[in-house]
Amino acid sequence: xxxxxxxxxxxxxxxxxxxxxxxxxxxxxxxxxxxxxxxxxxxxxxxxxxxxxxxxxxxxxxxxxxxxxxxxxxxxxxxxxxxxxxxxxxxxxxxxxxxxxxxxxxxxxxxxxxxxxxxxxxxxxxxxxxxxxxxxxxxxxxxxxxxxxxxxxxxxxxxxxxxxxxxxxxxxxxxxxxxxxxxxxxxxxxxxxxxxxxxxxxxxxxxxxxxxxxxxxxxxxxxxxxxxxxxxxxxxxxxxxxxxxxxxxxxxxxxxxxxxxxxxxxxxxxxxxxxxxxxxxxxxxxxxxxxxxxxxxxxxxxxxxxxxxxxxxxxxxxxxxxxxxxxxxxxxxxxxxxxxxxxxxxxxxxxxxxxxxxxxxxxxxxxxxxxxxxxxxxxxxxxxxxxxxxxxxxxxxxxxxxxxxxxxxxxxxxxxxxxxxxxxxxxxxxxxxxxxxxxxxxxxxxxxxxxxxxxxxxxxxxxxxxxxxxxxxxxxxxxxxxxxxxxxxxxxxxxxxxxxxxxxxxxxxxxxxxxxxxxxxxxxxxxxxxxxxxxxxxxxxxxxxxxxxxxxxxxxxxxxxxxxxx
Amino acid sequence: xxxxxxxxxxxxxxxxxxxxxxxxxxxxxxxxxxxxxxxxxxxxxxxxxxxxxxxxxxxxxxxxxxxxxxxxxxxxxxxxxxxxxxxxxxxxxxxxxxxxxxxxxxxxxxxxxxxxxxxxxxxxxxxxxxxxxxxxxxxxxxxxxxxxxxxxxxxxxxxxxxxxxxxxxxxxxxxxxxxxxxxxxxxxxxxxxxxxxxxxxxxxxxxxxxxxxxxxxxxxxxxxxxxxxxxxxxxxxxxxxxxxxxxxxxxxxxxxxxxxxxxxxxxxxxxxxxxxxxxxxxxxxxxxxxxxxxxxxxxxxxxxxxxxxxx
Numbered sequence: 001x002x003x004x005x006x007x008x009x010x011x012x013x014x015x016x017x018x019x020x021x022x023x024x025x026x027x028x029x030x031x032x033x034x035x036x037x038x039x040x041x042x043x044x045x046x047x048x049x050x051x052x053x054x055x056x057x058x059x060x061x062x063x064x065x066x067x068x069x070x071x072x073x074x075x076x077x078x079x080x081x082x083x084x085x086x087x088x089x090x091x092x093x094x095x096x097x098x099x100x101x102x103x104x105x106x107x108x109x110x111x112x113x114x115x116x117x118x119x120x121x122x123x124x125x126x127x128x129x130x131x132x133x134x135x136x137x138x139x140x141x142x143x144x145x146x147x148x149x150x151x152x153x154x155x156x157x158x159x160x161x162x163x164x165x166x167x168x169x170x171x172x173x174x175x176x177x178x179x180x181x182x183x184x185x186x187x188x189x190x191x192x193x194x195x196x197x198x199x200x201x202x203x204x205x206x207x208x209x210x211x212x213x214x215x216x217x218x219x220x221x222x223x224x225x226x227x228x229x230x231x232x233x234x235x236x237x238x239x240x241x242x243x244x245x246x247x248x249x250x251x252x253x254x255x256x257x258x259x260x261x262x263x264x265x266x267x268x269x270x271x272x273x274x275x276x277x278x279x280x281x282x283x284x285x286x287x288x289x290x291x292x293x294x295x296x297x298x299x300x301x302x303x304x305x306x307x308x309x310x311x312x313x314x315x316x317x318x319x320x321x322x323x324x325x326x327x328x329x330x331x332x333x334x335x336x337x338x339x340x341x342x343x344x345x346x347x348x349x350x351x352x353x354x355x356x357x358x359x360x361x362x363x364x365x366x367x368x369x370x371x372x373x374x375x376x377x378x379x380x381x382x383x384x385x386x387x388x389x390x391x392x393x394x395x396x397x398x399x400x401x402x403x404x405x406x407x408x409x410x411x412x413x414x415x416x417x418x419x420x421x422x423x424x425x426x427x428x429x430x431x432x433x434x435x436x437x438x439x440x441x442x443x444x445x446x447x448x449x450x451x452x453x454x455x456x457x458x459x460x461x462x463x464x465x466x467x468x469x470x471x472x473x474x475x476x477x478x479x480x481x482x483x484x485x486x487x488x489x490x491x492x493x494x495x496x497x498x499x500x501x502x503x504x505x506x507x508x509x510x511x512x513x514x515x516x517x518x519x520x521x522x523x524x525x526x527x528x529x530x531x532x533x534x535x536x537x538x539x540x541x542x543x544x545x546x547x548x549x550x551x552x553x554x555x556x557x558x559x560x561x562x563x564x565x566x
Numbered sequence: 567x568x569x570x571x572x573x574x575x576x577x578x579x580x581x582x583x584x585x586x587x588x589x590x591x592x593x594x595x596x597x598x599x600x601x602x603x604x605x606x607x608x609x610x611x612x613x614x615x616x617x618x619x620x621x622x623x624x625x626x627x628x629x630x631x632x633x634x635x636x637x638x639x640x641x642x643x644x645x646x647x648x649x650x651x652x653x654x655x656x657x658x659x660x661x662x663x664x665x666x667x668x669x670x671x672x673x674x675x676x677x678x679x680x681x682x683x684x685x686x687x688x689x690x691x692x693x694x695x696x697x698x699x700x701x702x703x704x705x706x707x708x709x710x711x712x713x714x715x716x717x718x719x720x721x722x723x724x725x726x727x728x729x730x731x732x733x734x735x736x737x738x739x740x741x742x743x744x745x746x747x748x749x750x751x752x753x754x755x756x757x758x759x760x761x762x763x764x765x766x767x768x769x770x771x772x773x774x775x776x777x778x779x780x781x782x783x784x785x786x787x788x789x790x791x792x793x794x795x796x797x798x799x800x801x802x803x804x805x806x807x808x809x810x811x812x813x814x815x816x817x818x819x820x821x822x823x824x825x826x827x828x829x830x831x832x833x834x835x836x837x838x839x840x841x842x843x844x845x846x847x848x849x850x851x852x853x854x855x856x857x858x859x860x861x862x863x864x865x866x867x868x869x870x871x872x873x874x875x876x877x
Contacts, residue, residue: 069646069831070647071647072647072648074648151613153613153614153616153617155601155610172609224649228647246646246647246655246659246823247659247823247824247831248822248823272821273823276818276819276821278717278819279717279730279819279821280730282717282721282722283729283730286721286725286729288728443598443834444834445598445599445600446597446598448598448602449597449598449599449602450597482608
């Protein structure tokens, strides 16, 4: 593989340069596939045939390659990003997000919020399901109830409690019937959501698939086959799912009868599962794939080429220090680790995929505060690389602990994690002379299990935001959060600040809430050094320069509903 | 002969049962679980375990599973295409993989035989050297590299075939994977054929046949080749294993939704029922191949049939 890669990448680069000069040659094979797929587009109409030969008209088909497969089209069961993206193609929520991530009306044409911020009344637009029945408030009520019902065992049921929906936790725990969940249909077109506490990010979150509606009658008629194939689904979004070939491709065809139709959007969007990005890139060069992710060295190789796109994701990688391990209870040791890690080099030279050094535990571009500024801008940079300080704190720790320290760093067996872990190991040894660091590589699921049961010392893990608010990260380190507080960090000061902001006296005051988060993050990262932020994930990809209108969101589902190709 | 076959079939079935148990046990002891996401709370995990019966003791689960398998129910998937019946999930990938694998095996065997015979008949000439070179390259180049080379030169530069699998054009899009997979069988069969053929051609009975004035083609096909085939059949088992494992890599490169790729994904996701079903299918194919090899042996070499049949 190593011997081979270089001549190939050279050849690829050469081929690519050649391809760029004559853009028509890249366009022709793609146009060929359009006509091939025409029968799949039921409602494509007559324009399709005319569009194929004309290079100037919008192309009818866009092909997007994903390196992970679709897991489920059941939006209450889904947990992975790609499933959410595909569900968002054919289902809609009360709101959708604009390019900047602000909520826009979608299935709800308007809404009122009570003065105390506890009651949201949504007025629904005249949308229909793909079988012709109208989308009603009852569909939302039924969907939310199913999400929360214990027998659904949805991994995302917690999100109802996150928005503080009345009785969400009680219903999910089986203590109250689903009917007592704080969501009611006032009439067919009016939905009322009641909260126990105000929620600043509720409107944006309504675009998240877990909150999408479900048609009770259709759902019940499907029995245990619901959403297992396009025949067992009806849609309330801009596309119908018309092809499902597990492990290969998923086809979405534009609905002519969607109430909020985007005339520009492609007639057909195909999501193609292709794990090996090398061959996916060849298809990209041939014009058969329009969007493809880059991995590892490919990023360096393609950077600067037309179509190269670098987007920042909301995933933050960090090391939760296991506080139940005696030696790690030593503050100076934790400080030494914090200062010994060169995050800039990890992002720029080790990963090289558009990742950036973590400035704190809350990623950049996650959430905008009441002052209109990005959270990170308000909170500032609270991580630091300083070899002198690392050595000083390590020497102090050695004195207190009575000798040199050996630590184990656990990581998952992905290429990126391995490279980062090896780099951290080298830096710790270099900047804390005398420290021994061993590496422990585990498959991801095993790593998660071991870390959740505190069977580790240092572990490289990540968290992806569920909504655009610092709370999605802050909740992780509460002493009461047994599932996610892997290091068993236990600070009364931190708990008090976070709880005050999320459910206490500051919950209704956006400015104070924000200040509490900034303060709490400082306690966690730069006072107690209990969590060591490392980097924020980047995502490099090649996008056909003729393709536009993909909205990438770092804290929400990427939106391909308006994609088109010229 | 029928007694011999019956015995072999019974042994095969018993082996499969043991395999099923071992698979079940290994997955049970494997750390992690299908429901182990960053976001999953303990309560939700317990709910999911209860929903799928994973909270029950090992033997209860095993015998329930075994009972279900005998009824043709392989359970449902926990991760990939969640809640879909595993039998539905694996059937299409399995057929596709078999389609590609069988072609590769056929292509590899025929090519290998031809190369091997050509080399043996032209022993110590440039033809022999060329054939040996092809088989050495075939054995030593990793299938990932070979697959990518094919994708690059034949699919991308020459544009003779599609690069990635396309369900609208299956026959054309499985050409490259078939060639990629056929490389190993070609190389192995040709090496074996060559050395066996050289041995056979130097043996005394061939000398006798030659002395009797039998024509060259008849000598090769009827006398030499038949005796060459016996040892070659023994390597069919290992070749099949290589095809099965090779398919995982080749399917990944060409994006083929086959059983190899499904199994890799299922393992990565701890998707228990899918892993067991795939691994079981792989084992069954291997055992079936061994069975066929044993039976073919009996047909080609009467000495084996008699000896084993009476044992």
